[in-house]
Amino acid sequence: MPVSYLTADAVRAEERATGELLTNGTLMRRASHGVAQAVAALLAERTNGVVGRAVGIVVGAGDNGGDALYAGAELARRGAAVSATLLAPDKAHAGGLAALRRARGRVVETLPSSLDVVIDGVVGIGGHGPLRPAAATVFASVDPLTPIVAVDLPSGVDADTGQINQPAVRADVTVTFGVRRHAHLLAAPQCGRVELVDIGLAEDPEGAPLVSTPPTRPRLYALTDTEIADAWPVPGPHDDKYTQGVVGVIAGSHRYPGAGILCTGAAVTATSGMTRYVGSAHAEVVEHFPEVVAVPDFADAGRVQAWIVGPGAGTDDAAVDLLGKILATELPVLVDADGLTVLSQHPELVRGREAPTLLTPHAGEFARLTGEEVGADRLGTVAGLAQRWGVTVLLKGRITLVAEPDGTVFGNDAESSWAATAGAGDVLSGIAGALLAAGLPPIWAGAAAARVHARAAALASGGAPIGASNLLAGLRPALRTLLV
Numbered sequence: 001m002p003v004s005y006l007t008a009d010a011v012r013a014e015e016r017a018t019g020e021l022l023t024n025g026t027l028m029r030r031a032s033h034g035v036a037q038a039v040a041a042l043l044a045e046r047t048n049g050v051v052g053r054a055v056g057i058v059v060g061a062g063d064n065g066g067d068a069l070y071a072g073a074e075l076a077r078r079g080a081a082v083s084a085t086l087l088a089p090d091k092a093h094a095g096g097l098a099a100l101r102r103a104r105g106r107v108v109e110t111l112p113s114s115l116d117v118v119i120d121g122v123v124g125i126g127g128h129g130p131l132r133p134a135a136a137t138v139f140a141s142v143d144p145l146t147p148i149v150a151v152d153l154p155s156g157v158d159a160d161t162g163q164i165n166q167p168a169v170r171a172d173v174t175v176t177f178g179v180r181r182h183a184h185l186l187a188a189p190q191c192g193r194v195e196l197v198d199i200g201l202a203e204d205p206e207g208a209p210l211v212s213t214p215p216t217r218p219r220l221y222a223l224t225d226t227e228i229a230d231a232w233p234v235p236g237p238h239d240d241k242y243t244q245g246v247v248g249v250i251a252g253s254h255r256y257p258g259a260g261i262l263c264t265g266a267a268v269t270a271t272s273g274m275t276r277y278v279g280s281a282h283a284e285v286v287e288h289f290p291e292v293v294a295v296p297d298f299a300d301a302g303r304v305q306a307w308i309v310g311p312g313a314g315t316d317d318a319a320v321d322l323l324g325k326i327l328a329t330e331l332p333v334l335v336d337a338d339g340l341t342v343l344s345q346h347p348e349l350v351r352g353r354e355a356p357t358l359l360t361p362h363a364g365e366f367a368r369l370t371g372e373e374v375g376a377d378r379l380g381t382v383a384g385l386a387q388r389w390g391v392t393v394l395l396k397g398r399i400t401l402v403a404e405p406d407g408t409v410f411g412n413d414a415e416s417s418w419a420a421t422a423g424a425g426d427v428l429s430g431i432a433g434a435l436l437a438a439g440l441p442p443i444w445a446g447a448a449a450a451r452v453h454a455r456a457a458a459l460a461s462g463g464a465p466i467g468a469s470n471l472l473a474g475l476r477p478a479l480r481t482l483l484v
């Protein structure tokens with residue numbers, strides 16, 4: 001099962017479905033115990049113990065603060081020196097506050113200047129907007145080297161859109177309960193390591209949460225590595241170069257051959273089988289990848305099982321004509337870069353297309369394509385376009401989102417940003433197009449390509465800047481880590 005991410009409303013529905021466990025406080029007890037354990041583990045790892053360690057807690061007005069207070073009480077019982085600052089003293093969770101006091105935790109006006117860890121219990125799924133000034137002042141005074149453990153969400157980050165308001169907490173560890181929230185994927189870098197505590201929410205027999213998101217809203221998932229490996233085309237004993245899917249690439253030009261070389265190179269590397277190329281960079285492409293069958297004219301292209309049209313393919317009348325021809329086939333098509341610019345003028349070429357269609361814009365191309373900025377709600381925006389146009393849309397970025405018309409969205413956190421380099425998009429479209437040719441549905445092709453692309457960037461980089469050629473060279477090692 002892909003990992004599921006829920007909206008705040010859906011999380012609350014899951015909690016309500018537990019009935020008594022919610023009303024008698026069992027869920028909160030389990031949640032706060034999970035927070036205490038995560039903090040204790042972090043203290044043990046960083047300072048070799050819990051006893052005598054200085055723990056600061058920032059407590060808001062709701063149950064998120066309640067979790068933090070109970071966790072503080074547990075840590076105090078284990079010998080930590082716990083100080084809590086209450087942002088709204090009248091509204092602080094009464095039971096949690098009493099528990100902290102019983103355990104000899106201190107309530108303070110100002111947190112001590114030297115702390116071993118800070119617990120962010122300002123807001124969780126009930127939060128809206130940025131940190132308010134009082135909370136912002138507290139966090140601004142925390143030594144930047146002190147680790148922060150967020151309860152449920154880093155406060156100031158929107159639970160549903162993942163928007164990082166200013167200011168917001170940036171956590172080293174985020175401890176969440178029962179099911180992951182949208183923000184844990186959409187704002188992954190702000191959350192740090194996300195730890196999921198089992199608080200006993202019900203699951204359906206498939207092992208997924210009892211999701212209650214209405215069908216009109218996007219439903220967000222992340223594929224596991226195993227799912228991607230299982231879906232990746234690997235030749236069997238009866239395969240030959242044709243049976244695995246032939247991909248055709250239209251990208252780059254004699255004048256700017258780079259996009260064609262990177263895109264075909266990625267297609268050649270991503271899957272076995274065959275890659276064709278059509279365009280004026282045919283000689284340059286073959287020079288780099290002699291296994292590619294490259295021709296200048298579309299009429300001589302030969303048969304393919306999917307097309308990639310895009311990077312450096314041009315936007316003139318001939319390009320419009322060619323894209324129209326390709327989209328009029330029944331084949332899967334990936335449209336990127338220049339192809340998207342053509343579509344911004346001629347959306348009718350693609351809207352409601354029945355064969356598998358994958359558009360792969362970055363934020364700038366998305367804005368050009370639709371006339372609307374991506375904005376803070378990336379998930380809603382990309383899912384909206386997929387639904388309106390009836391095609392699969394992959395929005396590139398540190399968190400890549402691939403949306404189907406039915407509202408299913410697969411997200412991928414690249415975990416580093418080394419792939420933010422010129423030409424990396426050409427590599428991505430080469431990988432995804434090869435997967436389309438092998439028969440993967442567009443959402444799987446896009447999400448699997450994004451995962452492997454990100455891993456290739458990380459492996460190629462090893463902590464230093466890379467170019468797209470390095471990324472391409474990292475593709476095979478990345479696939480090895482996945483397919484072993």
Ligand SMILES: NC(=O)C1=CN([C@@H]2O[C@H](COP(=O)(O)OP(=O)(O)OC[C@H]3O[C@@H](n4cnc5c(N)ncnc54)[C@H](O)[C@@H]3O)[C@@H](O)[C@H]2O)[C@@H](O)CC1
Pocket residue numbers: 015022027028029031032060061062063064065067122123124125126127128129130131132135151152153156177
């Ligand atoms: N309901 C339950 O049984 C459980 C709830 N849990 C915790 O409860 C949290 C949800 O609790 P609540 O519904 O009380 O909501 P929160 O505690 O997330 O926040 C609500 C409070 O914060 C205030 N607030 C909103 N935005 C703010 C901002 N930007 N700055 C400062 N204050 C702001 C609101 O006015 C409200 O008083 C979860 O995130 C989780 O941590 C967990 O204990 C698991 C079980």
Ligand SMILES: [K+]
Pocket residue numbers: 064120121122123124150151152153154155
């Ligand atoms: K929080």
